[in-house]
Amino acid sequence: MDKSKILVVDDDAKLRDLLSRYLDQQGFIVETLPDARDIDRKLARNRPDLMVLDVMMPGEDGLAVVRRLRAQGEMIPVIMLTARGEDIDRIVGLEMGADDYLAKPFNPRELSARIQSVLRRHYAAPALTAHHDEDSLCVFGEFELHLGRRELTRKGKAISLTSAEYAVLAVLVTHPRRPLTREQLMEMALGKGNGESLDRSIDVHISRLRKAIDTGEGGPRYIQTVWGYGYVFVPDGQSGE
Incomplete structure (x- = not known):
């Protein structure tokens, strides 16, 4: 190697x-x-x-x-x-x-x-659930998340993400409509179960992801806040926070 x-x-x-x-x-x-x-x-x-x-x-x-x-x-x-x-x-x-x-x-x-x-x-390839293999393509709105290629595109154009942002998005997208705590996201996406600034760090990654994919008006659509708990990915962007 x-x-x-x-x-x-x-x-x-x-x-x-x-x-x-x-x-x-x-x-x-x-x-x-x-x-x-x-x-x-x-x-x-x-x-x-x-x-x-x-x-x-x-x-x-x-x-x-x-x-x-x-x-x-x-x-x-x-x-x-x-x-x-x-x-x-x-x-x-x-x-x-x-x-x-x-x-x-x-x-x-x-x-x-x-x-x-x-x-x-x-x-490396992302950790996937039993329902998604390496060639999975997750589509939501105008976006496509290519898990095998580790790439997010909008209307065929690649969107730049850091490794941490991609990891957080991959976990959210592969667990649709499942509310996840900040600690769960840190552990599942970044391999960190605790530590200083845990909550604020994941909030920063979420904020940057929202700027990339929640481009419309009316507040976050796909990555929604579960108040007092964490975040949830909503593929159709319909459910309110």
Whole structure:
């Protein structure tokens, strides 16, 4: 099996060296950058499979990088490193389109686990119910979710989603009309059963998905809130919240 290529972008030279050595020992191919200036060149010439990106950097900071890349339709998986670990840092990173986040200081072993989890979500086949095989096509309104290709389209045009957003949508779509708690969604889609900011994190993913698929007026249609419980996917968009 080919080794996954990881690009670490952080202005802390000691941390770059530590992560490079540790992730290399874990079987990854690692390249590092001290800032964001050469990210575009790396993506074009020696594309990594995942990017570990520090939020606080001189020049273009990590949040600006993610926002710019997502606006360009670039969906490389990104794990953000936040200096303070406060909720607002994490939530803003997710809102910009990051796939996951990790607060400094952290154990490199945890970063390795996060990398493997995000890579599985992004590149592996989704977990399917007994009623859906890999070739399943789920249609709702103008949208088609191709589970085998891990692709969401609207009138034949692909819609960009992060690995986390796709995973959450796949769980919802394959469990139509079944209310799911935030914790259930985190565990089934992202493999996280608990942790800080659990509720707010899943709410951010839901918010971004709604912007992608609930484009009409009158509030959310397909992903509806079950007040005091969680969320439910309604294929025909008819039931009220």
